[in-house]
Amino acid sequence: MATQHSRSAARLMMAPAVILLLGWMLVPLTMTLWFSFRRYLPLRGGDLGWAGFDNFTRFVTSSAFWPSVQTTLVIVGGVLVITIVLGVLLALLLDQPMWGQGIVRILVIAPFFVMPTVSALVWKNMFMDPTNGLLAHLWRFFGADPIAWLSEVPTTSIVMIVSWQWLPFATLILLTAVQSLDREQLEAAEMDGASPLSRFTYIILPHLGRAITIVLLIQTIFLLSIFAEIFVTTGGAFGTRTLTYLIFQRVLESQNVGLGSAGGVYAIILANIVAIFLMRIVGKNLDR
Amino acid sequence: MARAVSTRRKTIATAAAWGIGLLVFFPILWTILTSFKTEAQAIADPPIFLGFDWTLENYRVVQERSDYMRFLWNSVILAGGSTILGVIIAVPAAWSMAFVPSKRTKDILLWMLSTKMLPAVGVLYPIYLICIRFGLLDSRAALVAILMLINLPIIVWMLYTYFREIPGEILEAARMDGAGLKEEILYVLTPMAVPGIASTLLLNFILAWNEAFWTLNLTAANAAPLTAFIASYSSPEGLFYAKLSAASTMAIAPILILGWFSQKQLVRGLTFGAVK
Numbered sequence: 057m058a059t060q061h062s063r064s065a066a067r068l069m070m071a072p073a074v075i076l077l078l079g080w081m082l083v084p085l086t087m088t089l090w091f092s093f094r095r096y097l098p099l100r101g102g103d104l105g106w107a108g109f110d111n112f113t114r115f116v117t118s119s120a121f122w123p124s125v126q127t128t129l130v131i132v133g134g135v136l137v138i139t140i141v142l143g144v145l146l147a148l149l150l151d152q153p154m155w156g157q158g159i160v161r162i163l164v165i166a167p168f169f170v171m172p173t174v175s176a177l178v179w180k181n182m183f184m185d186p187t188n189g190l191l192a193h194l195w196r197f198f199g200a201d202p203i204a205w206l207s208e209v210p211t212t213s214i215v216m217i218v219s220w221q222w223l224p225f226a227t228l229i230l231l232t233a234v235q236s237l238d239r240e241q242l243e244a245a246e247m248d249g250a251s252p253l254s255r256f257t258y259i260i261l262p263h264l265g266r267a268i269t270i271v272l273l274i275q276t277i278f279l280l281s282i283f284a285e286i287f288v289t290t291g292g293a294f295g296t297r298t299l300t301y302l303i304f305q306r307v308l309e310s311q312n313v314g315l316g317s318a319g320g321v322y323a324i325i326l327a328n329i330v331a332i333f334l335m336r337i338v339g340k341n342l343d344r
Numbered sequence: 345m346a347r348a349v350s351t352r353r354k355t356i357a358t359a360a361a362w363g364i365g366l367l368v369f370f371p372i373l374w375t376i377l378t379s380f381k382t383e384a385q386a387i388a389d390p391p392i393f394l395g396f397d398w399t400l401e402n403y404r405v406v407q408e409r410s411d412y413m414r415f416l417w418n419s420v421i422l423a424g425g426s427t428i429l430g431v432i433i434a435v436p437a438a439w440s441m442a443f444v445p446s447k448r449t450k451d452i453l454l455w456m457l458s459t460k461m462l463p464a465v466g467v468l469y470p471i472y473l474i475c476i477r478f479g480l481l482d483s484r485a486a487l488v489a490i491l492m493l494i495n496l497p498i499i500v501w502m503l504y505t506y507f508r509e510i511p512g513e514i515l516e517a518a519r520m521d522g523a524g525l526k527e528e529i530l531y532v533l534t535p536m537a538v539p540g541i542a543s544t545l546l547l548n549f550i551l552a553w554n555e556a557f558w559t560l561n562l563t564a565a566n567a568a569p570l571t572a573f574i575a576s577y578s579s580p581e582g583l584f585y586a587k588l589s590a591a592s593t594m595a596i597a598p599i600l601i602l603g604w605f606s607q608k609q610l611v612r613g614l615t616f617g618a619v620k
Contacts, residue, residue: 065525066444069436073500074452076433080493081459084467084474091469146364152357153350162604163365166372169603171554173574174592178375180578182585188387190374197390223368225614232611270615281463284556284571288578300465307469308561320466331461335454338616342450 085324091317099311111318115306118315123295124302127211131298132279134215135222139275140268142219143226148260150227151234161231168224172284179217180206180289210294217285222278226271233267234260266337273334280327299323372596379403379589386585402590410573412594419569419595421484422559423552426491427545430499433492435541438503439529443515453504457616460497464557475562482564490562491552499548502613506540507533546602547609553599570595 092111095104115121150161167175183190184205192202205213237260245255281300290296292305303323307316366373377393378386385396406412441449471490472481480486510533518532556571563572574595577588 062444062525063446066440066446069440070452072433073437073456073496076493077456077459077496081462084470085462087470087473088467149357149361149364152361153354154358154361155354156358156362160361160365161607163369165607165610166369166600166603168610169550169554169599170372170596171571171574171599172556173560173571174375174596175371177574177577177588178371178592181588182374182378183371188389188585190391193389193391220368220371225610228607228611229615274615277461281465281557283465284560284575287560288575300463303465304468304561307465308472313469317469320463320468323463324466327461327463327466331458334461334616335458338457339450339454342453 088317088320088324091313092321094314096313096317097311098313107314111314112321115315115318115322120297120302124297124299127296128280128298128300130211131215131218131282132276134212135218135279136272136275138215138219139222139226140230140271142223143230143271144264144268146223146227147230147234148256150231164227165224167220168222168228170221172221172282173288175221176217176285176288179213179220184213206289207294210290210296214285214289214296217289218279218282221285222275226275229271230264230267233264237263270334270337273330273337276330277327277334280323280330299326372600375589376593377589378586379593381586381589383584383586386589402586403594406587406591406594410576410591412573412591415568415570415573416594418484418563418567419553419571422487422491422567422569423549425484425488426495426552427499427548429488430492430496430548431503431541431545434496434499434503434544435537438500438507439533441500441504442507442510443512453501456497456500460494464494468561471558472562481562482566482568484567487558487562487567487569490558491555494555494558495548495551498551498613499544501616502544502547502609503537503540505612506544507537509540510536543606543609544613546606547613550599550603550606 093107093109095107095110096102097104146164150157150164154160181189186192186202186204189202189205191205195202203209242255242259245259250258282298283300283304286292286296286298286301292301297305299319300323303316303319305316306312306319379402380398380400381392381396382399382401385392388396441453475481475483475486478486514532514536515528518528523532553569554571556575559569559571560575563569574591577584577591
């Protein structure tokens with residue numbers, strides 16, 4: 057079907073997108089890699105020469121590094137567990153016959169479309185504020201002392217906010233997967249006397265396995281780089297500094313570009329490890 | 345299965361789903377309600393749900409005080425500009441991938457998607473530096489370009505999946521009738537591709553509208569969109585809940601409405617076809 061002529065035309069049509077993305081990837085990446093080997097302090101003398109692997113070792117030996125790794129793991133892990141567990145349950149619920157299913161779906165999906173700065177600030181002020189927040193009112197109503205969420209349990213608070221934002225995504229993907237479930241198989245199992253729990257464990261969960269993996273991988277990639285939620289709530293204080301936030305602070309706030317770039321290289325490597333797994337699944341699907 | 349049982353089951357499912365749905369939606373609902381309260385009512389203890397004096401005062405104040413229209417306009421330009429530009433660049437690429445696939449098509453597509461996974465913070469300083477060098481810091485042009493580039497992989501991907509659904513026989517029939525490449529694209533493909541292109545525009549407009557890493561880091565007074573405008577409320581003084589709510593409602597309302605139309609595209613666009 058494809059002639060030589062149409063092949064070269066196709067190549068020409070692909071060129072702008074390929075060249076732009078190649079530039080977008082290679083130019084900043086090369087610069088980051090270059091800076092990571094330099095002692096580069098724009099506000100304190102500029103480029104002070106070759107640093108070898110100094111930045112890389114200093115980044116991981118600084119006192120802020122391990123806490124930031126821990127915070128990152130807690131936030132990413134916490135959000136993943138909450139969104140996937142609740143997402144599976146919610147997807148199964150939404151799949152049941154009910155009245156007003158379309159509207160419920162809309163209600164559940166809505167948080168995904170709220171811009172990150174809005175959801176972070178609304179939660180911070182109107183829900184988590186220790187005096188005027190709605191949760192404080194609720195606590196007082198039950199006779200408990202209100203919690204200063206973002207200073208007493210800051211990481212948990214951020215996990216809550218981010219989970220709220222990402223629950224719709226997990227639910228929607230998992231719902232799509234639930235809907236492709238083989239109904240006859242389920243009914244047959246029910247006829248044979250399989251309990252709801254064993255139907256869930258042996259039929260539904262294995263069927264959802266792939267979708268869960270996808271949600272896990274995609275969310276991990278996006279969650280590793282959450283920024284606005286921390287920027288407007290704690291500004292990285294109270295131990296909420298993630299790896300991403302630490303790099304941001306090194307690069308833009310303290311303008312230690314060499315050190316920050318070394319951190320950036322680590323972040324890129326980390327994201328790529330996750331991306332490889334995701335791309336393998338996507339690639340397999342493209343063949344079908 | 346007996347009818348009575350299934351009706352009972354349906355009732356329980358309905359109640360549970362509505363309860364949870366409203367709970368998930370509640371922060372948005374509360375924000376919208378608060379935006380119509382006075383500042384005193386917004387922090388009243390116990391909280392007032394509906395029995396307050398509805399007022400539009402907050403919307404007026406927010407617009408007067410903060411140049412709201414400029415931020416809104418910037419959001420429209422950044423999200424709209426980057427999306428349209430992205431689609432213009434992506435349509436030919438996706439077209440050639442879908443209709444003239446070669447051995448390398450799959451690899452190119454996967455590589456494009458993988459650029460989406462590059463953590464933004466890893467390239468923050470280079471981009472910042474490039475913007476300074478070219479005098480593009482806090483400019484709309486730079487952000488249109490950046491938002492276009494970060495969404496380009498998704499745009500190409502979505503268009504590719506839509507184009508691939510167009511049956512090849514139609515193209516062959518058109519070729520038999522003597523249509524050239526240009527006619528093929530203009531008269532055969534474009535009309536069939538319009539729904540797919542529209543969905544792509546919609547989802548990517550939403551993604552660009554809500555983008556909050558580059559817009560927060562590369563803008564100041566000039567090019568700041570609504571994401572940055574809202575962030576400026578993070579260190580407030582005095583009573584401000586009602587005004588924050590009004591500002592937030594204005595920033596999210598258009599996208600909530602668009603978002604409700606794009607549920608299906610969300611799955612297609614953000615899972616790269618791995619879930620169908």
